[in-house]
Amino acid sequence: MALLEINQLSIQFGGLRAVDDFNLTVEKGDLYGLIGPNGAGKTTVFNLLTGEYKPTEGVIRLDGKDITGRSTIEINREGVARTFQNIRLFKQQSVLDNVKIGLHNQYSCSAVSSILRLPSYFAVERQMNEKAMELLSVFDLEGEAETISANLPYGKQRKLEIARAMATNPKLLLLDEPAAGMNPNETQELMEDISYIRENFGMTILLIEHDMRLVSGICEKLTVLNFGRILTQGPTKEVLSNPEVVKAYLGDD
């Protein structure tokens, strides 16, 4: 059974069908790319997947379970975590606290024991700190654990967002343009990190990206979206050599 199955997904905003008849199957362990020109509806697909928007039609199944139309919070608990195209960190809080907020649902400790500082509070804090530092070290951020996250350089902010999403212990990780605004070195590091979490955490990843070096470098399969519809789908090499795709990106000659 596929980890993620999307069938005939559509959403209509007034007269605009932003995503129309979208189908996608992602197997467990896949590193899947979603590409397409600006305004094609890629982020809308992510917003539909995470419950930010409710689809007009269609079914989304995660691990066989229907999650269509659920709230963002429920969907996260089912195992979908995401990053955002325009970075959304908890800016005023430290790097460590950002990850600890991601860990929120992995640990439980009542508000009363927090306020009264009962032993369970200290136990949970210690466990959260250890787990958070472990995740930060994957992304080479453990040295900046105490930095206020808004003060991190751009590339590291993107990495922190991935670390925070990973903290929710997802089955499926959605990355919305993870390499946007990164220089070639940062992109290279990011590719290594993505491969690392995929191998070591057995993570299934669906990503949106414009950086073709990253897409052709790590994605195994691609879906190309244009004007809200699927242009083509398949293994990366085949898709990128498809003349229709070249035309969608570069226009007719």
Add this chain to the structure above:
Amino acid sequence: MKNKMTSMSKASRDNLWTILMLIIAFAVVQGFRMGGLVNSHMDGMLVPICVYATMAVSLNLVVGILGELSLGHAGFMCVGAFASAFFSKLFENSMGVFPRFLLAILIGGAVAGLFGFLIGIPVLRLNGDYLAIVTLAFGEIIKNLINVLYVGRDSNGLHFSIKDQASLGLAEDGEMIIAGPQGITGTPFNSNFVVGFLILLISTIVVLNLINSREGRAIMAIRDNRIAAGSVGIPITKYKMFAFTLSAVIAGCAGALYAHNLSSLIATPARFGYNMSILFLVFVVLGGIGSTRGAIIAAVILTLIPEVLRFMSDYRMLIYAIVLIVMMIVNWNPTSRAFIRAHIPGKLSGGKKAAGGGEEGR
């Protein structure tokens, strides 16, 4: 790992400073009082100062930590004041002073918390400034409601009316408890500086401990970025309700303290009106939004100034305005903030949490 340990103690060290500051201030004032250095006028100011500082702590939880605006916090204080005074009048002769006053404070907090919860249910599901509008209305409504409420007691039990005293139909042995616009008179005079200080101290510890916990981080995550908080599975409505209700409980306790310091408790605009709610907001903003310690300091200074400067008669409000402006500059001007951070490490500059909230906008 080592880095983590020192930092953890940094946040708690900062909180410890706040607690220590309160205790030292309390000890100094108590010392002056024992030495007979505090005149009766200033002595009478001590309980109101504790009340207002507690209100500042309470409102800071909503405005600074949760990032929602409440313009009716005096309303919660009013509810707490009347609920607790009502209870005290009811059991004035049937309970000992200590258990009765303790229960009165808890009841004040609980009733205000209930109101906070009920208001929160429809409003906190929404985003935006709805909370400000609804709390503003709540503050005004509750005040007017209490002004038409008549409650009396006789051998047959309690009588309620929202018309007038006569319609209660009290028997000969009857006694008024809440007399509409005359409010509650003769509430036992139980509040004193020690109790006031304890309420302030406990409220402060509760809020500071909350901030540095799993729940507190979730609440601040909602403030910093609601969409991202939802994306990592933080139950947004639940934590908004929690913070708002807790804030209302603290405001209710402050109200109970306030009520037991007055011979007659009347829901006048001067005591529980819109202007008071705004005054509490001024404490929070001038203290540096999100800083519990700052809010307390601002509340103390701004409550004291008009009294200390009483000899200047009308000119004192001029000084008050100047102090407001100076505090605003000191707390919010980037240059002065940098100066404070560089020269007063840890103590007054406040920790990472203290600087939070409004700095980057929300």
